[in-house]
Amino acid sequence: MAWSRRIIVEDRRWLTPEEFNQQLAVCQILPGGNILNFSVMFGYRAGGTLGSLAAVVGLIGPPTLLMILAGMLYRRFGDLPALRGMFVGLAAAAAGLLIATVAKMVGTTVKGRLRPAHLIAAATFVTAGVLRWPLPLVIVAVMPVSIALAWWERR
Amino acid sequence: MSDDSDVYLALLASFAACSLIAVGGANAVVPEMHRQTVDIHQWLSDRTFSELFALAQAAPGPNVVFVALLGHYVAGVPGALITMFAMCAPSCTIAYGVARVIDRFKEAPWRIVIEAALVPMTIGLIAASALIVARAADRSAATVAITAASFALCYWTRVTPLLALGLAGFLGLMGLV
Numbered sequence: 001m002a003w004s005r006r007i008i009v010e011d012r013r014w015l016t017p018e019e020f021n022q023q024l025a026v027c028q029i030l031p032g033g034n035i036l037n038f039s040v041m042f043g044y045r046a047g048g049t050l051g052s053l054a055a056v057v058g059l060i061g062p063p064t065l066l067m068i069l070a071g072m073l074y075r076r077f078g079d080l081p082a083l084r085g086m087f088v089g090l091a092a093a094a095a096g097l098l099i100a101t102v103a104k105m106v107g108t109t110v111k112g113r114l115r116p117a118h119l120i121a122a123a124t125f126v127t128a129g130v131l132r133w134p135l136p137l138v139i140v141a142v143m144p145v146s147i148a149l150a151w152w153e154r155r
Numbered sequence: 156m157s158d159d160s161d162v163y164l165a166l167l168a169s170f171a172a173c174s175l176i177a178v179g180g181a182n183a184v185v186p187e188m189h190r191q192t193v194d195i196h197q198w199l200s201d202r203t204f205s206e207l208f209a210l211a212q213a214a215p216g217p218n219v220v221f222v223a224l225l226g227h228y229v230a231g232v233p234g235a236l237i238t239m240f241a242m243c244a245p246s247c248t249i250a251y252g253v254a255r256v257i258d259r260f261k262e263a264p265w266r267i268v269i270e271a272a273l274v275p276m277t278i279g280l281i282a283a284s285a286l287i288v289a290r291a292a293d294r295s296a297a298t299v300a301i302t303a304a305s306f307a308l309c310y311w312t313r314v315t316p317l318l319a320l321g322l323a324g325f326l327g328l329m330g331l332v
Binding site: 023025026027028029030031032033034035036037040041044045049052056059060062063064066067068070071072074075078082083084085086087088089090091092093094095096097098099100101102103104105106117118120121122123124125128129130132134135136138139142143146147149150151153154 | 175177187194202203208210211212215216221223227232236247250253255268270271274276277282285287288293301303307308316324329
């Protein structure tokens, strides 16, 4: 995301910072990765339907091939005792990375005194992570409450 | 061959469903992917899931490419392509539809309300993803220490997360975890 912003806004100047933020905001309420949705919209703006397709293939094509290669190596060598420790270490570090992502999001978006947003985040965490409800059920249960609270807070 | 096509179809169905409910991006549906692939279909173990996730985090590209790795583990190259297609096509089609009418609701008040409602849910879902990966990965004092160090590095400094992953992988390779 940081990279895309640098290329689109700062280097090539395809969009102004305001246009970039607006498009991104729309992408954030749609399902799917933000940057993936962004590439669909940006591609459409720049080159119509084909532009959309080109942007998506360009974004996910090379990393997909890389993942297939990584998958082949993992299947072939993942169980070698010499490499076992490396994967254990990698997974532990990835967990820390995710926790840091959550902490940063909490810091920038739901800071301050206890607000409904804190309860929504906690309820989502407990139902999806601890109780392991299916995600559609989590969404059906939490989303209406979240929308109602967000609407009520903005009045 | 029919076994193969059963798996392909199951991958297609599971990930197309994930695509449509991926509010907040791919990392937010990690709990659902884990439920589908590990708990329901039992295609892979908890441990393998968290290791594949870590591999994908170390790779360039959007988070969504994790599903290619997952699909590859379950059903080879066709599995990777099918899973990636299933995960991207539905949400991209919606984004495409919205791109055609975007100017109409860029500033709409209900868009702002929905966004405000989704952000805390995304946070909760990524926290759930963190719990799932941590529970699978942190099975010893050393791995818990690595998770804590990786958190500290990524939260308090501006160095690339690749440094944390690289160091942890190196420590593991040396047999220290």
